[in-house]
Amino acid sequence: MVDGDGSAGLSGFIISSFSLSVSMFLNTLTPKFYVALTGTSSLISGLILIFEWWYFRKYGTSFIEQVSVSHLRPLLGGVDNNSPNNSNTSNGDSDSNRQSCKVWRNPLNLFRGAEYNRYTWVTGREPLTYYDMNLSAQDHQTFFTCDTDHLRPADAIMQKAWRERNPQARISAAHEALELNECATAYILLAEEEATTIVEAEKLFKQALKAGEGCYRRSQQLQHHGAQYEAQHRRDTNVLVYIKRRLAMCARKLGRTREAVKMMRDLMKEFPLLSMFNIHENLLEALLELQAYADVQAVLAKYDDISLPKSATICYTAALLKARAVSDKFSPEAASRRGLSTAEMNAVEAIHRAVEFNPHVPKYLLEMKSLILPPEHILKRGDSEAIAYAFFHIQHWKRVEGALNLLHCTWEGTFRMIPYPLEKGHLFYPYPICTETADRELLPSFHEVSVYPKKELPFFILFTAGLCSFTAMLALLTHQFPELMGVFAKAVSMISSCSLP
Numbered sequence: 322m323v324d325g326d327g328s329a330g331l332s333g334f335i336i337s338s339f340s341l342s343v344s345m346f347l348n349t350l351t352p353k354f355y356v357a358l359t360g361t362s363s364l365i366s367g368l369i370l371i372f373e374w375w376y377f378r379k380y381g382t383s384f385i386e387q388v389s390v391s392h393l394r395p396l397l398g399g400v401d402n403n404s405p406n407n408s409n410t411s412n413g414d415s416d417s418n419r420q421s422c423k424v425w426r427n428p429l430n431l432f433r434g435a436e437y438n439r440y441t442w443v444t445g446r447e448p449l450t451y452y453d454m455n456l457s458a459q460d461h462q463t464f465f466t467c468d469t470d471h472l473r474p475a476d477a478i479m480q481k482a483w484r485e486r487n488p489q490a491r492i493s494a495a496h497e498a499l500e501l502n503e504c505a506t507a508y509i510l511l512a513e514e515e516a517t518t519i520v521e522a523e524k525l526f527k528q529a530l531k532a533g534e535g536c537y538r539r540s541q542q543l544q545h546h547g548a549q550y551e552a553q554h555r556r557d558t559n560v561l562v563y564i565k566r567r568l569a570m571c572a573r574k575l576g577r578t579r580e581a582v583k584m585m586r587d588l589m590k591e592f593p594l595l596s597m598f599n600i601h602e603n604l605l606e607a608l609l610e611l612q613a614y615a616d617v618q619a620v621l622a623k624y625d626d627i628s629l630p631k632s633a634t635i636c637y638t639a640a641l642l643k644a645r646a647v648s649d650k651f652s653p654e655a656a657s658r659r660g661l662s663t664a665e666m667n668a669v670e671a672i673h674r675a676v677e678f679n680p681h682v683p684k685y686l687l688e689m690k691s692l693i694l695p696p697e698h699i700l701k702r703g704d705s706e707a708i709a710y711a712f713f714h715i716q717h718w719k720r721v722e723g724a725l726n727l728l729h730c731t732w733e734g735t736f737r738m739i740p741y742p743l744e745k746g747h748l749f750y751p752y753p754i755c756t757e758t759a760d761r762e763l764l765p766s767f768h769e770v771s772v773y774p775k776k777e778l779p780f781f782i783l784f785t786a787g788l789c790s791f792t793a794m795l796a797l798l799t800h801q802f803p804e805l806m807g808v809f810a811k812a813v814s815m816i817s818s819c820s821l822p
Contacts, residue, residue, distance in 0.1 A: 431697075
């Protein structure tokens with residue numbers, strides 16, 4: 322017992338002597354030392370903050386957090402999200418589309434004269450960007466011209482018209498071409514840009530159809546006579562398909578939906594190889610307007626195939642059909658109590674699949690973000706495609722009772738299944754990193770482009786920023802009030818020494 326009391330007293334004496342030495346050392350420190358100490362701490366934490374911010378901007382994660390998790394995960398028995406087993410890309414697009422940001426023609430693009438220009442007259446805003454219109458000019462030159470146009474005066478005029486930037490100059494050239502001959506492409510230009518109503522555009526397209534069918538029949542008979550005849554026939558085919566498709570869209574806009582569906586089906590049957598026009602997306606929208614859900618399912622069975630490129634229309638229409646089977650009776654409270662049924666699980670998985678393909682769409686369907694007129698070109702999986710889809714399909718989601726409620730309750734759950742920072746996808750290839758730049762060129766400046774993924778600041782960056790600010794403030798206070806801060810430091814040291822046994 323004596324030995325125990327003696328050892329305890331000795332340890333207490335050592336601790337008190339150490340605290341006294343520390344107190345004497347702190348009392349001998351000058352205010353300059355505290356200025357240097359806090360300034361150095363602020364500098365080091367600032368350098369750490371800069372490095373963390375740079376690393377986060379480049380790799381999308383915190384360096385400290387990544388190192389900590391990578392060392393702690395094996396100890397905690399966690400699973401690495403980057404393992405090959407977590408990357409199921411069975412429903413992906415073709416290999417060429419893995420990271421591509423290819424811009425596509427919008428299958429449901431509006432009419433410039435009858436719709437885009439009317440918007441400009443009312444609001445004073447330009448709904449189309451120069452980049453978007455320039456892409457359209459390139460499309461027109463590709464589809465509506467050929468190398469032999471210079472042999473026909475009207476076609477030669479139209480070849481120059483499609484390259485003209487001034488809208489009035491294009492319209493004047495189209496009228497000039499019609500004075501020489503019944504030119505189908507001239508009627509197309511006037512229907513697209515001069516007609517101020519859909520009724521006027523439809524009349525002009527009917528005139529274009531009459532002229533286009535005559536050219537198509539003539540070139541069809543001569544297509545095997547040489548390369549130039551084959552190129553001319555290919556151009557006449559593109560012109561005829563474009564006219565018939567636009568006539569079907571006019572019928573859809575004027576309320577003659579059944580007529581529009583018949584025209585689209587006939588067009589797809591007559592030209593089955595021209596899948597580049599994506600006419601099936603026009604057909605899906607028209608069938609949804611008729612509420613012909615069985616026909617919609619039949620179209621999806623053909624085009625929602627693993628070997629074919631996906632689109633927001635395909636993925637979200639498939640989700641809508643599965644949601645329709647359960648949405649009218651769906652309740653999140655009841656589902657949390659009893660669990661999801663098989664049909665509800667299928668609907669939720671379809672919604673997750675659609676959201677992974679294009680995560681921008683739900684905010685427009687749920688009216689969390691305002692819509693604008695869709696551009697003439699879209700970027701698949703981008704904000705431009707989301708706008709184009711929601712602009713035409715939001716009414717179909719509203720018509721299905723409970724569908725938007727089911728989407729609202731489940732869409733955010735998609736992001737818990739996707740590895741971050743998206744180096745691997747779940748059902749599709751990783752989300753491309755170039756969508757924001759391309760969408761900013763396609764969409765007007767007054768629209769706030771939706772960006773995915775939103776990079777939230779990690780905890781360690783916020784912590785380092787707070788530490789840097791705190792130490793910088795201490796350095797500034799110590800420099801401005803050295804005596805007061807010296808007294809404060811000594812008081813803190815005395816309190817800490819008194820707290821020791």
